[in-house]
Amino acid sequence: MPRQAIYDEIELEDMSYDASKDLFHYPCPCGDRFEITRQQLRDAEDIARCPSCSLLIRVVFDPLDFEEDDDADQTAAQQVTSEGIATAVASAA
Incomplete structure (x- = not known):
């Protein structure tokens, strides 16, 4: 499977947090939003996906x-x- 290109790098503090879903999100150019959960971040995953299109962003966090x-x-x-x-x-x- 070919590796997908990263659309952008976004600082975690620039993302919004949804406590009810326990995830961070950021607006996507397609009109939806990139999403990454706290569990993914705990697991050192740094790629947030948009559920509506193929774009990916790298989340910069500690x-x-x-x-x-x-x-x-x-x-x-x-x-x-x-x-x-x-x-x-x-x-x-």
């Missing part, structure tokens, strides 16, 4: 800004696991 998200996700996962174990132990007793 991956260190998303390390706290990873820590919070790990803490939440550990808490859920701990609560599940505590519930299983309590119901077995």
Whole structure:
């Protein structure tokens, strides 16, 4: 598959954030908007796609800004696991 060209490079702070969808977006020349999720950024992905056309942009950001998200996700996962174990132990007793 041929590599697609990047239309532009956009700083993350120039993008808008939609908390309900947990994604950043930026206007596309076609009238739609480029989108990239927080999870993609946490995974060090830097390409935002427009769902309506073939354009791509590179999002310029500091991956260190998303390390706290990873820590919070790990803490939440550990808490859920701990609560599940505590519930299983309590119901077995």
